[in-house]
Amino acid sequence: MLPNESQRMEKIVSLCKRRGFIFQASEIYGGLNGVWDYGPLGVELKRNLKDYWWRVMARERDDVVGLDGAILTHSAVLKASGHVDTFSDPMVDCRTCKARLRADQLPEKKGAKQCPLCGGTDLTEARPFNLMFSTQMGASADPDSIAYLRPETAQSIFVQFKNVLDTSRKKLPFGIAQIGKAFRNEINPRNYIFRSREFEQMELEYFCRPEQGMELLDYWLEERLKFYENIGLPREKLHVLTVPDADRAFYSKGTYDIEYDFPFGKQELEGVAYRTDYDLTQHQKGSGKPLDYFDEETKQRFTPHVVEPSAGVDRTVLALICEAYAEETVTDDKGKTETRTVLRFHPRIAPIKAGIFPLLKNNGQLVSKAREVQALLRPHMNVFYDETGAIGRRYRRQDEAGTPFGITIDFESLGERDESLRDTVTLRHRDSMKQERVSISHLARRLADAIL
């Protein structure tokens, strides 16, 4: 990482803790490596991201339905999918400092692989390390009682394919969408929430006829790029990697990785893969139950193929925060300059949509009007009422939280100076810091349009 990028990353991590976006899990007991908790602002940001994904990928489409599968998974499912035998990363040990490392991520110096922690070159041979977390179901400890925490959300979609098909009566092509937790015992969790051991995925399995696979792969790539632009990641910072044959899963006929320019380099946000009929075929073989499709028109029976856009919630949250973070020099009304830290979130995903500020906290009329505005907006969006401190400081606090709008209730709002301004407020825009006068009766509509 370049020094200024590493400094930027440090500032982001510190802001996230200070403002309540992200905390280390089990922190008061020393923390649990590779596991994170989302605080009051983080949970709203994450929820907005997931809600927007669900809206455009499932609810606004006629051809997609949803599923919420269990996390605990039967070992036979993951045996059939190949995870039990092959879901592993190559691991090496550093004999000098005893670190466990991922063999495919080691830095090289003068042709020799090095330990990134101590610089040592005395490393063991690489051996596969299975990334799945297993657990014991019930009281008996025999091998049959082993279950797994799912390493991806996709498998429950394949396993429930027939139930969903029969109950939703969809015709090909159609998709099943799911958002949920997944778990991988990563050898080296790193880069903050980018690579963790517990994370969330947003996955769509889009089933189709074999001849539609390649075209749909490109279609979904474009849809997904549009999605990232619509939440505020600019196109020029998104990159499409066509995964070369040698790096692709053997059953995939085409895979793209969508990458983003993080401060620590260009890294994957999402994989879009044409997985052929591999998954359904494996589960038909494993379970002995049919998972095929009968085409009424052609009277043909076949196993559908699938295209899978698979995105990481936490990685996208991190990209959104990195993209939004800005420091700038601003001049106040008295000509004094200062640095303001601002998170320029797209209003659609911002954790708080509007701050509501009575100009003075000890004026009953201002406070009760501000509470009225709060009650008016609350059913439609997440707003934050704040009456403490100078108004400038209250604005800055919301700038740092990424709140796109500030609503100030002042004496004009009470009609004290000019009757025509009664029941209007000052609406401040976070990025331009411009202010305008808006009637309270127009506020809900105005803001709802901006955050849709």
Ligand code: ATP
């Ligand atoms: P990587 O190569 O970075 O380990 P992957 O190619 O194994 O990722 P997939 O199995 O394709 O990842 O999973 C789909 C998506 O799930 C990824 O694009 C990523 O957004 C997310 N994801 C996977 N592993 C993790 C993790 N350990 N922490 C956070 N998100 C993850």
